[in-house]
Amino acid sequence: MYVVVVYDTAAERNPKILRTCRKYLHHVQRSVFEGHLSEGQLRHFQAAVENALDLTYDNVLVYTYPPGTTPRRLEWGATEPAPSDIL
Amino acid sequence: MYVVVVYDTAAERNPKILRTCRKYLHHVQRSVFEGHLSEGQLRHFQAAVENALDLTYDNVLVYTYPPGTTPRRLEWGATEPAPSDIL
Numbered sequence: 001m002y003v004v005v006v007y008d009t010a011a012e013r014n015p016k017i018l019r020t021c022r023k024y025l026h027h028v029q030r031s032v033f034e035g036h037l038s039e040g041q042l043r044h045f046q047a048a049v050e051n052a053l054d055l056t057y058d059n060v061l062v063y064t065y066p067p068g069t070t071p072r073r074l075e076w077g078a079t080e081p082a083p084s085d086i087l
Numbered sequence: 088m089y090v091v092v093v094y095d096t097a098a099e100r101n102p103k104i105l106r107t108c109r110k111y112l113h114h115v116q117r118s119v120f121e122g123h124l125s126e127g128q129l130r131h132f133q134a135a136v137e138n139a140l141d142l143t144y145d146n147v148l149v150y151t152y153p154p155g156t157t158p159r160r161l162e163w164g165a166t167e168p169a170p171s172d173i174l
Contacts, residue, residue: 004150006093008117029148030095031118046163055164061116062161063091063150074149076133077142 002065003042005033007049009058016052023048034071089152090129092120094136096145103139110135121158 005025009017018027024045025033037045042062049060065071092112096104105114111132112120124132129149136147152158 004091006116006119008119029093029146032093032095032148049163053164058164059116059166060163061119062163064159064161072151074151076136076147076149077140077145079146 001067002070004063007031007060020048020052089157091150094118094147107135107139
């Protein structure tokens with residue numbers, strides 16, 4: 001299924017969550033990733049996120065789309081991520 | 088239609104985009120808002136966003152859902168926005 005992932009984390013955990021997300025998904029905005037995951041991959045991704053973050057403080061939203069569908073997305077402004085944002 | 092809006096902006100424009108988004112949508116994560124907008128409201132919202140931000144630098148992603156549908160969303164970690172995040 002297609003997923004859109006948006007996270008909000010303390011700055012010191014940002015490099016770790018970036019690396020985790022980039023193993024599974026494509027980077028579309030500073031803290032937004034998208035891509036296709038199976039149910040099994042989603043479980044592995046969740047475990048990796050739980051390992052990377054402090055979920056008593058950090059927050060992750062995962063929007064999932066029915067199989068065969070992808071989101072309709074408008075983009076306003078500068079295209080991201082800029083090279084300087086990529087660790 | 089239901090929309091999910093995620094923005095990335097310079098810190099100095101954050102209060103203005105927060106105020107703009109809160110006029111139209113519900114705050115679900117630090118820079119993520121959701122809610123129902125008509126096509127007309129979406130055009131007004133876009134104009135307000137263009138006024139609030141510097142779109143040569145800032146970026147806004149708007150995910151739209153077909154009428155009558157809402158996103159499936161998983162939330163991992165701390166519930167947001169925390170009171171301290173609300174200006």
